[in-house]
């Protein structure tokens with residue numbers, strides 16, 4: 001197992017200081033490795049996640065070689081040739097477990113933003129003190145965007161939040177963590193080959209959730225109450241002005257509708273599984289309030305905005321993969337983790353084999369099936385040896 005940094009590298013290097021997992025401790029599990037502390041319903045800090053993964057690597061005796069950067073992988077007759085910062089490796093099979101979020105994904109019109117405005121991505125952002133005083137425009141209202149908007153607003157800066165498509169969720173539903181419902185009701189177990197529109201499912205934004213000791217809901221109503229100004233999706237920059245879509249109302253009502261449908265699914269599941277008393281009557285949440293007037297443009301030269309935080313998602317980096325298996329959107333072409341090149345596999349990507357694949361605990365079931373395929377592939381040639389590329393938590 002080759003890792004360019006240290007075990008749990010992404011959690012050490014690519015996250016902001018206040019981040020906690022949005023999955024509760026009892027759910028943030030790895031095979032044979034569970035949270036054993038006093039707060040199963042709490043949410044791990046980055047230090048705790050790093051420690052948790054380090055312990056897993058140690059207890060599972062994972063053969064991790066840290067500080068080894070894979071710079072190229074190419075197909076050779078009997079397998080793959082891998083160039084690394086520590087020399088060449090040849091192997092019959094490769095598991096790509098290099099993550100789905102290696103780089104921030106930022107729209108091209110970033111380049112048209114006036115130079116007087118500081119621009120950050122979640123990879124640069126650590127805490128509010130590093131930003132200049134004054135207004136901040138946070139772009140993107142998924143988990144990262146709502147969390148950073150809340151933190152920046154608390155720091156005393158006026159925050160404007162640009163809202164595109166998003167997934168609204170309450171933190172708790174009928175007294176239980178909403179992710180308990182996702183897990184128990186089987187929603188997260190839905191398989192990739194049962195999902196209607198897999199491409200879309202793989203590109204869904206992360207839910208508007210935050211892990212706090214109070215188990216607080218962090219939806220747009222909660223943000224607006226603290227003074228965050230909501231504007232529509234940022235569409236373009238023209239003559240130094242940010243132009244926002246006029247479709248904010250639609251985006252808000254669509255997210256409300258999807259949340260209601262999901263909660264209905266939970267209720268239905270509860271009734272058919274003897275938990276009807278828990279969900280009757282159904283718990284409902286106020287619709288997202290549409291701002292009285294939402295601005296359609298903002299003059300970026302006026303000094304109102306001093307910093308922009310691009311919370312517009314992440315993308316994988318396959319710059320080192322010299323095998324023609326990347327589509328035009330930069331995503332790996334694979335069928336449930338079996339990549340379209342003999343002996344090449346993937347783990348740790350969104351909805352790889354199930355909806356839960358996106359999350360730490362989703363790896364276990366995926367890995368079992370992917371490794372099963374890999375083992376059968378190698379069994380065709382007993383002389384061969386498998387190698388697992390770059391991962392902190394893959395399970396060979």
Ligand SMILES: Cc1cc2nc3c(=O)[nH]c(=O)nc-3n(C[C@H](O)[C@H](O)[C@H](O)COP(=O)(O)OP(=O)(O)OC[C@H]3O[C@@H](n4cnc5c(N)ncnc54)[C@H](O)[C@@H]3O)c2cc1C
Pocket residue numbers: 002003004005006008009010011015020021022023028068069070071097098099100101102144314320347348349357358359360361390391392393394
């Ligand atoms: C901001 C954020 C918050 C998240 N919050 C949660 C959460 O609350 N709960 C949850 O369950 N999931 C969460 N996730 C998802 C979670 O990060 C993934 O499920 C999990 O990290 C996937 O693990 P992985 O080992 O596959 O990928 P990663 O954690 O990305 O690890 C990939 C590793 O590969 C290494 N690597 C990459 N390229 C190379 C190379 N060329 N050579 C050598 N090594 C390489 C990297 O250094 C890295 O250590 C979050 C993700 C993000 C981005």
